[in-house]
Amino acid sequence: MQKHYEKLWKPLSNNGFLPCTKPSSNYTAPVESRGYLSVHTNGGLNQMRTGICDMVAIARIIKATLVIPDLDKSSFWQDTSNFSDIFDEEWFISSLANDVKIIKKLPKTRTKPTRIVKQFKSWSGMVYYENEIASMWDHFKVIRASKADSRLANNNLPPDIQKLRCRACYEALRFSPCIEQMGKMLVERMRLFGPYIALHLRYEKDMLAFSGCTHDLSKAEAEELKIIRKGTNYWKRKDIDPLEERSKGFCPLTPKEVGIFLKALGYPSKTPIYIAAGEIYGGESHMTELRSRYPLLLSKEKLASVEELGPFTNHASQMAALDYIVSIESDVFVHSYPGNMARAVEGHRRFLGRGRTISPDRKALVRLFDKLANGTMTEGKTLSNKVIDLHKKRLGLLRKRKGAISGTKGAERLRSEESFYANPSPDCFCRTEESTPL
DSSP states (O other): OHHHHHHHTOOOOOTTEEEOOOOOTTOOOOOOOOEEEEEBOOSSHHHHHHHHHHHHHHHHHTTEEEEOOBOOOSSTTOOOOOHHHHBOHHHHHHHTTTTOOEESSOOOOSSOOOEEEEOOOTTBOHHIIIIIIGGGGGTOSEEEESOOTTOBOSSSOOHHHHHHHHHIIIIIOOBOHHHHHHHHHHHHHHHTTOSOEEEEOOOBHHHHHHHTOOTTOOHHHHHHHHHHHHHOTTOOOOOOOHHHHHHTTOSOOOHHHHHHHHHHHTOOTTOOEEEEOSOBTTGGGGTHHHHHHOOOEEOHHHHSOHHHHTTTTTOHHHHHHHHHHHHHTOSEEEESSOOHHHHHHHHHHHHHTOSEEEOOOHHHHHHHHHHHHTTSSOSSHHHHHHHHHHTTTOSOOOOOOOOOOTTOOHHHHHHHSOOTTTOOTTTTEEEOTTOOOO
16 A cells, blocks of 8 residues: 555655745835836636736836736636636735735826836846836836736746745735635545545647647537637637647647556546546547546536535636646646646646646657557556656656757747746755755
8 A cells, every 4th residue: 555655646755945935135125116017917817827926026127016917808718707806815915015016906096197008028038127118117107018928038037036926926826715715625525535636637629629639529529629710810820730739749638548648657446536627528428438447537516516616607717716726735636738727736736845746748648549549559567667657757846947948049949948837946945954956
């Protein structure tokens, strides 16, 4: 039993590193504000969440008073929630009081303040914000950021700015009390089944339409997704070769493939699995193979009554927040695709020193799955050994954040860097005497 625990469930060592977000001794209280930074966040919950944290840091850099951000109400998810519906607004304002002044709304004045709407450049550093953006205060009283995601560089920022991002993300940006309470209840109910895996199964309609991945789907389903993709204006890629995408490892694992993967890693069929996802495309028809391997598939809808979930049901971001809490607290977290939620959960679990966070090597796995499909390999010890070997270094070990991919340039180079919020190391960690270098 002990060997089984160590192989599958035991949290990895943090090598003597602990989270530390305390600012340096020369860090000062917010200086006199030069104007107001108003923000329109974009995307789903986790895209908005990391964007909000970046805007806190940007407000500090440009000496702005931050106005509580407006959440995206027009994206695919069509969620009408305001900031205070999802996050603990009072806590957010008070906990960052020594960093940035934050107000709920722009003050009403007799004269309309001069304002500019600006889309900040992606992955920008100090020079851009201190010079190009801060110079706008000479002409405007309000700067409105039209997008919030990925506006700040992952690397090469002052240590105090990086620590501020962590304070904002992991300490200040709490969910609202009712979401926290419901999330805690879901975790307690999952724990009744024993150690559990939280599986972020990206197999919703929007994900498959956006990615162009159609493996194991019917012709009618593939056509429906193609129509959605072509009809969604802000998705730039329209013509996608699904076979090529899959061979490159760009597609989410299917529910069937996740089942094969978890079995190959050694997780027994009685393992409780929490499905952290929206509505699975095709419903139960696409879950049959995963359920045959792991019958104990649970979700917020199965753990809570209709009445208990009632306040959150028609709000995609609030439902996603519940999944986020259960995922953070899980013994093992696995994703089928490294999207915004997967990266956010991975980074948060690293920061908190939670259990294993398994990132499937989709490109290598596709080759193995294809061998199973064409009969040149069968499920068993050979497959298991290969899968375990492939993932020895993909279990969420605390390590230094990866830089850009060699040979990339410009925006592509910045895009290729590991996200700060997927791995806030080493910026937000301190060494203890027993530490080994990252």
